Amino acid sequence: MKFSLFLKDKMYVILLFLGFFTLTILFLLAFKVDKSLLYVICFLEFLYVGSILCIDFFRKQKFYNNLLENINSLDKAYLVLETLEKPTFYEGKLLTSALYEINRSMIELVNTLEEQTNDFKEYIEMWIHEVKIPIASLILMAHNHKDKLDKKMLEQMHRIDTYVEQVLYYVRSENAEQDYLIKETKLETIINNIALKNKDELLANKIEFQVKNVNLLVNTDAKWLEFILNQIINNSIKYKKANVASYIKIEAREEKEKIILSVLDNGIGIKESDIKRVFEKTYTGTNGRIKTKSTGMGLFIAKKLCDKLGHTITIESKEQEYTKVTITIAKNEFYKVAK
Incomplete structure (x- = not known):
């Protein structure tokens, strides 16, 4: 988090302060306030606003820098909220609350998609096991009647069997530890x-x-x-x-x-x-x-x-x-x- 960008974001606050500061100086000059008092008031006003901006910056800088560093260092960036301390400022609290809701929604969606994917994989596995039975039967029948069938038919049956097996092992490779x-x-x-x-x-x-x-x-x-x-x-x-x-x-x-x-x-x-x-x-x-x-x-x-x-x-x-x-x-x- 850069101080220059932070000041740019607070530009409207700074401009508003400068406007009121100018009015204050004009009023003080109109009432012919002593110059020494005028300088003290100017100094105190700048010190007050500068202190508020610096405190606000350093308070937010720690949180946002940690957020960005942890996002870049984590393999699973969506877990970043688990690595952060709770922010002490209102904007940070709103941000973390929003991110928690987004994460919750994403996890629900991912779980739904995983269930659908697993159901589909289970169906594919079941279908492959079922379809391999007639394929094996056809290959056996072709072997027993080689003299009546073109050898190219047997070749095509073997190709079908190979491709079906590829699908089975591709599906299983996604959850290898179970197989x-x-x-x-x-x-x-x-x-x-x-x-x-x-x-x-x-x-x-x-x-x-x-x-x-x-x-x-x-x-x-x-x-x-x-x-x-x-x-x-x-x-x-x-x-x-x-x-x-x-x-x-x-x-x-x-x-x-x-x-x-x-x-x-x-x-x-x-x-x-x-x-x-x-x-x-x-x-x-x-x-x-x-x-x-x-x-x-x-x-x-x-x-x-x-x-x-x-x-x-x-x-x-x-x-x-x-x-x-x-x-x-x-x-x-x-x-x-x-x-």
Whole structure:
């Protein structure tokens, strides 16, 4: 709070004082008051008004400076009123009272919106669980009648299943603590489930699926890690290179404090300019716009789930040569004790 701005705000008071002061001087001069008395009266009047302005300024300065500093330092600025002392001046009391009412109204609105959002998420989850049953049935029926159905129909069913699963995990990632359970899990089992789920796509696209050194135990949530890896494998299949012997290599390496899991493919790769943005929401990049339609959500959700699980995920790639996705899973003795 600046004194110059404070004086500017009080300009009407100062001008009114100067008007009355001028009238007072004129009256005193008209009555031929002694000059010494005139000087004393002038001094006392200026001292009185100046004191009132200074006291008012310093009283308000402390409150408003604390208000601005706390707003800037707090992550949740709406909690600022909880950090302030009650003001001693009337304007401050009016301000805090108004802010409390605004906060109360905002909290009520936020609570209403949260309830509506949670209800919607619960409905989406319920709907997804219900719709996955007929999708799974259709896929099974298609497998049992491969000779009568076009393979493209099966591919489209798998795509629908993948997109539905994306929605489910995106919704769950918002309230992750209610859904995941980190415990020692066999990495090999997760990889086998992924291979089984994608076997039709791998065979149809003639992609060699290589697995090495995955007979390890990792501290993770099996469902979530399976979903993350499945998004990566789907991308490897989607962006395979034509007219070459395609492969996907999954390899794990155990170190002292972590397990490093990598997925390598020899697909079309990713442009260097796109690498830094592949985990952004809805970012499809050059490949997503040119080669195939893409939602840009798969890697975004995968990154979000990795963050929730405490894993790190990185991508390196060279255009028209390879793409390598690396997931680092920390070892933690706590999970062994908790088990």
